[in-house]
Amino acid sequence: MDVSLTTWIVTIVVLLALVGVDLVINRKPHEVTLKEASLWGIFWVALAVVFGIGIWLFSDAQYSGEFFAGFITEKSLSVDNLFVFVLIMGKFAVPAQYQQRVLLIGVLLALVLRGIFIGLGAAVVSTFSWVFFLFGAFLIWTAWKLIKEAKSDEEEEFEENAVLRWVEKVAPTTKDYRGTKLLVKEHGKRFVTPMLIVMIAVGTTDVLFALDSIPAIFGLTQEPYIVFTANAFALMGLRQLYFLIGGLLKKLVYLSYGLSVILGFIGVKLVFEALHGQGVHVPEIGIPLSLGFIVLTLAVTTVLSLRKSKKDAEIEAAEAAAATGENGGNGADGRSAAADGTDELESADK
Numbered sequence: 575m576d577v578s579l580t581t582w583i584v585t586i587v588v589l590l591a592l593v594g595v596d597l598v599i600n601r602k603p604h605e606v607t608l609k610e611a612s613l614w615g616i617f618w619v620a621l622a623v624v625f626g627i628g629i630w631l632f633s634d635a636q637y638s639g640e641f642f643a644g645f646i647t648e649k650s651l652s653v654d655n656l657f658v659f660v661l662i663m664g665k666f667a668v669p670a671q672y673q674q675r676v677l678l679i680g681v682l683l684a685l686v687l688r689g690i691f692i693g694l695g696a697a698v699v700s701t702f703s704w705v706f707f708l709f710g711a712f713l714i715w716t717a718w719k720l721i722k723e724a725k726s727d728e729e730e731e732f733e734e735n736a737v738l739r740w741v742e743k744v745a746p747t748t749k750d751y752r753g754t755k756l757l758v759k760e761h762g763k764r765f766v767t768p769m770l771i772v773m774i775a776v777g778t779t780d781v782l783f784a785l786d787s788i789p790a791i792f793g794l795t796q797e798p799y800i801v802f803t804a805n806a807f808a809l810m811g812l813r814q815l816y817f818l819i820g821g822l823l824k825k826l827v828y829l830s831y832g833l834s835v836i837l838g839f840i841g842v843k844l845v846f847e848a849l850h851g852q853g854v855h856v857p858e859i860g861i862p863l864s865l866g867f868i869v870l871t872l873a874v875t876t877v878l879s880l881r882k883s884k885k886d887a888e889i890e891a892a893e894a895a896a897a898t899g900e901n902g903g904n905g906a907d908g909r910s911a912a913a914d915g916t917d918e919l920e921s922a923d924k
Contacts, residue, residue: 575637577799585799589806592621593682600678603671603754611817618811625803639861640795644804646868647794647840650833651787652812653826658779659816666772668751675754676769677813680776685809687777689802691788696798706848709789713841720834738775747771793840793847794864825883832875836868 596614622645630638659677662668668676698705745766752758756770791801843859 575633575797575799577797582799585803589810592810593678596678600674603675605670606674606817608818611814615811615814615818618807618814622807622811625807629800636861637795637797637800639865640797641800641804643794643861643865643868644791644800645807646865646872647790647836648787648804648808649811650836650868650872651790652808653815653829656812656816659776662772662775662779666768666775668768668772672751672754672769674813674817676772676776677816679773681809681812683773683777685806688788688805688809692798692801692805695788695792696796696801699792699796704848706793706844709792710841710844710848713789713793713837713844717834717838717841720830720837723830738771738778741766741771741774789844790837790840793844794861826876826879827882828875828879832871835871835875839867839871840864 626638626641626645629641663673663676746763748758748760748765748767751769752767754769755767756773758765758767787805788801791804795801795804843864846856846859849856
């Protein structure tokens with residue numbers, strides 16, 4: 575895929591312009607409603623679909639398929655990061671009206687950092703073909719790790735990374751939020767606000783928790799332009815997804831299993847491609863098969879998760895009703911026994 579420097583510049587400028595429009599429209603801090611999140615979410619998904627169709631029309635159907643496979647994969651892996659965002663918002667006690675701004679700037683920071691990783695990854699892939707063995711092994715190991723974590727009953731907790739600890743250590747911080755300000759000056763001394771700290775937390779933590787996404791998408795396409803744009807569209811709609819499905823996250827009980835299957839599949843695909851590059855005759859996994867497998871896995875994971883959550887809710891409701899009935903019965907028996915005791919005392923007095 576031959577992408578000119580002009581195309582790169584235009585793409586980045588358009589993305590920045592869209593972010594600027596978003597900032598202007600939402601410049602006033604407010605709590606995001608379900609309708610607002612839905613409209614913006616539909617907008618970003620529609621934009622990604624139009625972009626993918628544009629690649630098909632102006633380039634090739636193969637690259638269009640790679641974009642959609644990469645976009646869906648990055649989107650599904652980003653959903654897993656929403657768990658971390660929820661923990662961050664809780665740890666830093668971010669007021670509801672400021673969460674939208676935190677996520678927007680944090681996601682932009684994450685996109686810049688991912689862009690750096692993508693550039694480094696593209697350089698390594700183009701120079702060393704054997705790196706696919708490392709990428710494949712890493713994804714298979716990550717898939718196994720996800721399954722282990724899913725089986726564990728321990729609740730996930732947010733742990734500050736080295737960058738965040740360094741910022742908190744060297745920068746004097748105010749105790750409370752000062753609107754959307756990142757820096758304030760008091761008594762002749764400059765302070766950072768918790769708003770800046772939490773934005774750094776979102777941006778850097780996203781990258782650390784998404785280290786699997788870069789090898790994963792390189793397993794679907796080796797085109798840097800597609801890798802970058804798929805990541806960009808997946809991340810830019812992540813903020814709306816946070817407000818849309820924040821309450822549904824706990825219901826996606828099998829999400830980690832689904833993601834582990836996808837990562838394991840792409841890991842095997844990368845190993846096969848590396849072996850094929852070494853002259854070993856192994857099956858080739860094309861984009862249509864990859865795209866279909868990813869979509870099917872996510873669909874099955876979602877359906878099974880919702881069924882399990884519904885079943886658990888029904889069991890909890892039945893247990894609660896039974897407990898209420900037992901308590902009510904015990905209360906009635908107690909009152910009956912007390913009444914009998916009173917009657918016996920009255921009879922004895924007579």
